[in-house]
Amino acid sequence: MQTLEPLLASHPFLKNLNPEHVKLLVGCATNKVFNPGEFLSQEGEDADLFYFIRDGKVVVEIYSPEHGPITIQTLDGGEILGWSWLVPPYRWRFDARALETTRAIVMDGKCIRQKCENDHSLGYEMMKRFAEIIADRVEATRLQLLDLYGK
Amino acid sequence: MVQNGPERVHSDKDPMLTYPYYVQRLRHETHDTFTIELRPARAVEMTPFSPGQFNMLYVFGLGEIPISISGDPGNQERLIHTTRAVGAVTKAMMKLKRGNMIGVRGPFGTKWPVKEAMGRDILIVAGGIGLPPLRPALYHILSHRKDYGKVSLLYGTRTPEDILYIKELEKWRARLDLEVFITVDRAKGDWRGNVGVVTTLIPKAPFDPDNALAMVVGPEVMMRFSALELQKRGLTADRIYISMERNMKCGVGLCGHCQLGGVFVCKDGPVFRFDQMKDVFTKREL
Numbered sequence: 001m002q003t004l005e006p007l008l009a010s011h012p013f014l015k016n017l018n019p020e021h022v023k024l025l026v027g028c029a030t031n032k033v034f035n036p037g038e039f040l041s042q043e044g045e046d047a048d049l050f051y052f053i054r055d056g057k058v059v060v061e062i063y064s065p066e067h068g069p070i071t072i073q074t075l076d077g078g079e080i081l082g083w084s085w086l087v088p089p090y091r092w093r094f095d096a097r098a099l100e101t102t103r104a105i106v107m108d109g110k111c112i113r114q115k116c117e118n119d120h121s122l123g124y125e126m127m128k129r130f131a132e133i134i135a136d137r138v139e140a141t142r143l144q145l146l147d148l149y150g151k
Numbered sequence: 152m153v154q155n156g157p158e159r160v161h162s163d164k165d166p167m168l169t170y171p172y173y174v175q176r177l178r179h180e181t182h183d184t185f186t187i188e189l190r191p192a193r194a195v196e197m198t199p200f201s202p203g204q205f206n207m208l209y210v211f212g213l214g215e216i217p218i219s220i221s222g223d224p225g226n227q228e229r230l231i232h233t234t235r236a237v238g239a240v241t242k243a244m245m246k247l248k249r250g251n252m253i254g255v256r257g258p259f260g261t262k263w264p265v266k267e268a269m270g271r272d273i274l275i276v277a278g279g280i281g282l283p284p285l286r287p288a289l290y291h292i293l294s295h296r297k298d299y300g301k302v303s304l305l306y307g308t309r310t311p312e313d314i315l316y317i318k319e320l321e322k323w324r325a326r327l328d329l330e331v332f333i334t335v336d337r338a339k340g341d342w343r344g345n346v347g348v349v350t351t352l353i354p355k356a357p358f359d360p361d362n363a364l365a366m367v368v369g370p371e372v373m374m375r376f377s378a379l380e381l382q383k384r385g386l387t388a389d390r391i392y393i394s395m396e397r398n399m400k401c402g403v404g405l406c407g408h409c410q411l412g413g414v415f416v417c418k419d420g421p422v423f424r425f426d427q428m429k430d431v432f433t434k435r436e437l
Contacts, residue, residue: 059346061340067339068339068340069339069340070337070338070339070340071337071338071339071340071342071346072346073346073347074334074344074345074346074347076345076355078355099343136351139350139376140347140348140350140351143348143350143372143373143376144336144337144347144348146372147309147336148278148279148336148348148369148370148372148373149278149279149280149307149308149309149313149336149369149370150309
């Protein structure tokens with residue numbers, strides 16, 4: 001039977017991850033296609049999931065009653081969506097919507113948290129990789145805040 | 152003076168002599184940027200410009216300012232400059248009409264390493280008004296396309312409304328031999344492109360880090376972080392080129408207005424190799 005193992009192992013986020021750890025993650029993974037306009041997350045809802053985006057485009061946005069949805073970031077194939085599953089109270093902070101047909105591996109956050117508790121070497125690997133993503137995004141956000149191209 | 156930096160271009164003309172040019176066309180690119188096209192008023196031989204160089208443009212009675220050349224080096228019969236209206240001179244320049252006269256000195260400065268880049272993958276990274284100084288290099292590369300490997304243009308602006316050269320970008324995007332990535336810092340719901348700073352495009356661009364060369368222009372912070380990201384992808388600092396902007400006045404390294412550490416930006420630059428300037432970037436006193 002074909003599993004999601006090769007798809008997971010080929011995602012840049014999991015590059016060079018111990019194959020035993022990939023096997024552990026497969027048990028928490030499902031494959032899904034999102035149609036344009038379909039939400040992957042909605043602000044305030046339980047964040048029990050995160051996504052390895054395989055291809056397509058996802059927009060992360062925040063809704064403002066005055067301005068409607070404001071785009072904060074876009075994510076493409078090879079990127080990852082969601083770290084609210086890692087941090088209590090495990091609720092999505094932003095909306096995420098498929099801008100075009102998007103294929104993603106959906107990861108069950110509760111399942112991963114449990115596996116990370118049981119296997120701290122997997123937990124440390126996941127934390128290191130998420131820390132790098134979070135650091136990159138904080139840096140990008142700081143540059144955005146600088147409004148570099150303003151007068 | 153910088154040793155082994157980008158090539159300087161020599162001219163026999165008196166660099167302090169201003170030549171009269173007519174405005175042939177003036178096109179508004181965005182609400183605060185415009186492109187001005189100039190032709191010589193007299194039958195003088197124009198000094199050919201190279202990608203990366205700049206001219207000193209003189210609005211009579213107001214002042215003279217340095218502006219990068221943004222036209223095609225394959226067409227030396229006209230001068231094209233794109234700039235943002237921010238000061239008295241550029242604001243007056245934006246109001247010029249066809250047939251008005253303007254003074255031109257130049258071209259000045261070092262050029263983009265289009266020869267050294269032959270055989271390599273090319274990354275052109277532009278932020279905001281940094282695209283115009285890079286456009287001549289892109290024109291050159293596209294007109295000699297077989298001489299280069301993969302070519303990517305990475306362009307970041309503030310909002311979708313601030314994107315320059317929209318029609319040309321559409322044409323470039325349609326090419327099969329050029330990857331165009333555009334991102335904006337912020338957008339409303341109707342924008343279907345990327346949102347995020349230009350550095351986030353670098354991991355998406357296809358290039359072989361062992362055989363690539365990058366040309367980067369934008370605000371200094373953007374160039375600094377772009378260089379860091381490029382180095383993270385494996386590009387060495389000696390294959391990253393940047394273009395600096397300082398208060399250029401004379402254009403030939405005499406007046407000292409544009410001195411930056413041990414270099415004069417007008418004469419030793421504006422195009423520099425990043426490894427030769429990276430220390431300058433982090434010195435607050437300069």
